[in-house]
Amino acid sequence: MRRTQQERRDQAETALLTAAAELVVEQGVRSLTLARVGERAGYSRGIVTHHFGAKQALVERLARATQAGFVPGLENEPPGLDRLLRLIDGYLGELGRIAVFNQAFLLLWAESATQPELAPIFRERDAAFRADLAEDVEAGIADGTIVESAVADEVAIAVVGQLRGIALQRLLDPGSVDTEKLRRSVTGSWRRALRR
The missing domain is CATH 1.10.10.60 (Homeodomain-like)
Known part of the structure; x- marks a missing residue:
């Protein structure tokens, strides 16, 4: 054909x-x-x-x-605490089997700090990522599953920082980062910190 x-x-x-x-x-x-x-x-x-x-x-x-589809299967999940926790868990899970596209994204992201031509692209990507996370926090506050004291933008910055930091450590020294253990502990920490 x-x-x-x-x-x-x-x-x-x-x-x-x-x-x-x-x-x-x-x-x-x-x-x-x-x-x-x-x-x-x-x-x-x-x-x-x-x-x-x-x-x-x-x-x-x-x-x-x-960056597209780094964590598959979230497209139809309504915003809120469950989607936020699934994203954190899924991101860390993907790091355990990090494919070439994911590696390339993380390397480009890291290089964007010193490469002026990359910086605008990754500022935009990170802003979109943080906006999605903030939407989850706001929805969780609205539906009563997330504590009212949570500040959506601050939670989003902290989650992105933690996930990207773990990812860079995984790239640098894969044997020292057990993503399966981290999935449980990091996701559990965010669940305890945010759940109402």
């Missing part, structure tokens, strides 16, 4: 983004070039340029692709 042009385009983009993620994990974002991405994916540099135009657009698309 012949694939449509859109299917071929989607397949090429997936291959290019996977190649870019692998290169970021192996060599860092500074060494990422359109030519290397094309070569790794089995395409010409021209195809990479056609899809993304420039390295900055490729990195932006990679950042969005790598």
